[in-house]
Amino acid sequence: MAAIAFEIQMCDLGVVDYMPVWEAMKAFNEVRTADTRDEVWWVQHPPVYTQGLNCDRSTLTASDIPVIATDRGGQITYHGPGQLVVYPLLDIKRRAKGIRWLVNLLEQLIIDFLAIHKIQGERKTGAPGVYVHGKKIAALGLRVRRGASYHGLSFNVDMDLVPFSNIDPCGFEDLEVTQLRDLGVPLSISEVQARLSTQLFALLTRPN
Helix, strand or coil: CCCCCCCEEEEEEEECCHHHHHHHHHHHHHHCCCCCCEEEEEEECCCEEEECCCCCHHHECCCCCCEEECCCCCCEEEECCCEEEEEEECECCCCCCCHHHHHHHHHHHHHHHHHHCCCCCECCCCCCCEEECCEEEEEEEEEEECCEEEEEEEEECCCCCHHHHHECHHHCCCCCECCCHHHCCCCCHHHHHHHHHHHHHHHHHCCC
16 A cells, blocks of 8 residues: 655744634634645744643632633643744544654654754653653643644743743642753744754655
8 A cells, every 4th residue: 555645734823822723723623624734833822821621720829821721631831922832733533643643743853852952851651741851841732623633732942931830730749841941052932943843844744
């Protein structure tokens, strides 16, 4: 049987509020057909906390930052300027893949990127995401509906990390977070996006 090659569109959304992007992701998946081209959306969000379906609502202390309960997996996290958010809108059924494949692919994307800069990124069993010296640098929260994925990955590049102190990131008490700038990599978020986009495009378009 011949290998199947996949097409994908990379979309730079800029800085956009969380809610309209979430609604757009859901709408995209509801109208897509077996022939719809996959897309990956790259975005930054103004400050917002998002809660996954498994979130313990007690993990958030008082804050003026908006809180949105979503339909993704996982617990609570924070999004803000300087954090790169990646939303893969993929027909994983068409690719004959499962959600674990996508989790592994997104984690490996960040691990490989860090390795280029001589930083060792690691996975943790039962705690999706990427960690450096025990501190979380990338978080994952996904949803699959009608065989297609939405929500995705957030990667801390050069942001204000203080709002993470109001939550138990991803539901883990006392979990520390880190970012690319604090690890000695002075890349702008646009530079990080360009490099990750190239890597991810190659991973997602190679024949199955």
